[in-house]
Amino acid sequence: MTVLLIIAIVALFGITLWQLSKIFKMSQTSASGSDNQVANDKDNKYNGYLMLAFVIFIYAITIYCFIAYRDFYLPEAASEHGSEYDSLFFITLVVIMITQIITQFLVHYFAYKYKGKEGNRALFLADNDKLEFIWTITPVIVLSGLIFYGLYTWSDIMNINDDDDPLVVEVYAYQFGWIVRYSGEDNTLGKANVRFIEGINTVGIDETDTYAMDDVVARELHLPVDRPVLFKFRSQDVLHSAYMPFFRAQMNVVPGMITQFKFTPTITSEEMRNSEFMVDKVRKLNKIRRERSKELIADGQEGLDTYEFEYYLLCNKICGISHYNMQIKIVVEPQEEFDAWMAKQTEFGKEIASK
Known part of the structure; x- marks a missing residue:
């Protein structure tokens, strides 16, 4: 703040000198009888x-x-x-x-x-x-x-059409990260409130709601390709914005309310990773990273890792000091691979039963 104040004072002082020089120049013009301002x-x-x-x-x-x-x-x-x-x-x-x-x-x-x-005069219309x-x-x-x-x-x-039978997924935002909750076999999310957050219950799921027992909480967002997905967004603290640029999707995540957005992913992570566009882009990025790594290693620091493409969900609101790194990986995969991944996850009811 002090630096900004000093810069403002210096700038105002410079403007003052500039205005004084103009006044001085005008006074000299008037004394000489010439008008070089025209x-x-x-x-x-x-x-x-x-x-x-x-x-x-x-x-x-x-x-x-x-x-x-x-x-x-x-x-x-x-x-x-x-x-x-x-x-x-x-x-x-x-x-x-x-x-x-x-x-x-x-x-x-x-x-x-x-x-x-x-000698020319403007035409007045x-x-x-x-x-x-x-x-x-x-x-x-x-x-x-x-x-x-x-x-x-x-x-x-x-427009959200329930006839499409979309996969219901909750994306929970907090400073500074994301947690995903899947709706389980009944495809219905259980009730939740931030007041219920305690221990392993990181998103505040209502333990008395029977619909919540088959919910699955994860730290990675997996989506089946070519199936509609209905996202429901909640925020624990401040205003966030769920931004998924490759899917052309963005929705504000507002404390105290649920916002939603639906889309159907059409390109798997593997297909996008192997596309001509992305292969060329990754090659250019890794070239830059290798050159930067040489500079870092020369200064005695650790070099940069090789970049590999992944979809990410980012925060597009300046929500605090670690906003820049608020992200979660998105994996778009065939339905069979998604089902296999889901089978490895633990349902919320089993988690609270074993605590």
């Missing part, structure tokens, strides 16, 4: 060219960023609704980019074309109903189309 034809021409140069710079840096940072793009969505999400995002991006390119070009080109020139109608109705139509398309996509994604 732009002449040379100044206007120079600034007109600068405006053209700037719009070219904007386009160049935009193209560069799209090319240079393409490694940061996500691969194809690993969920059923992901393609709809990506289509909406792409269409919105295209509309914004076309609008930006046209408007920025016109603004900078007109600044050059209609630059000030001695009181109004033009036709032009005003065009530039008013066009954004209305475009934005309305995007909004209705977005609402349709959102409703389609968020």
Whole structure:
């Protein structure tokens, strides 16, 4: 806080000196009788060219960023609704980019074309109903189309159909980690409350609820591929956000209430790991890690491990000091492998019976 205060004082002092220098310069101008504050034809021409140069710079840096940072793009969505999400995002991006390119070009080109020139006077146009109608109705139509398309996509994604027989999974957030609770054979989660948290009961399951006895608590999130999954989110302490970028899924996790989100995973962890996109990305990442490891080892520190791809559920809210490392691995696998993994887990009823 002290450092910020010092920086603010220094900045204000610099602004004060700058303003004083302008006042001093204006006083000298008034004494000499000249007014060099008024732009002449040379100044206007120079600034007109600068405006053209700037719009070219904007386009160049935009193209560069799209090319240079393409490694940061996500691969194809690993969920059923992901393609709809990506289509909406792409269409919105295209509309914004076309609008930006046209408007920025016109603004900078007109600044050059209609630059000030001695003897020229600007044409005053009181109004033009036709032009005003065009530039008013066009954004209305475009934005309305995007909004209705977005609402349709959102409703389609968020609509939960019980006829799909989704696997019900609770994701429990706390500072700074995640705990998963499966609904067991009855596919119904037992009641839970943070007041019941004690000992092995890490998510506050109600021990008197018969539906809770077959619930399974785990520290790893396993999902069967091509089966709908209904996530129910709870928070123990502060606001978190469950973020699964490869599945194009995110939902706020709010203390005192249950939020939910449903999607169907379509690409297993193994399939994504062996995809051309991910193989190339992992190769580039490990190259960077090897170079960094050499620097660390030279400084007497431990080198970095080789990176291997996994799906992860992350927290997308700044929830505290260890927010950056709040994550849990997601394993998407065939139904047979998921059933085999579930068979190795211990039901909640058996856990409390053996304590």
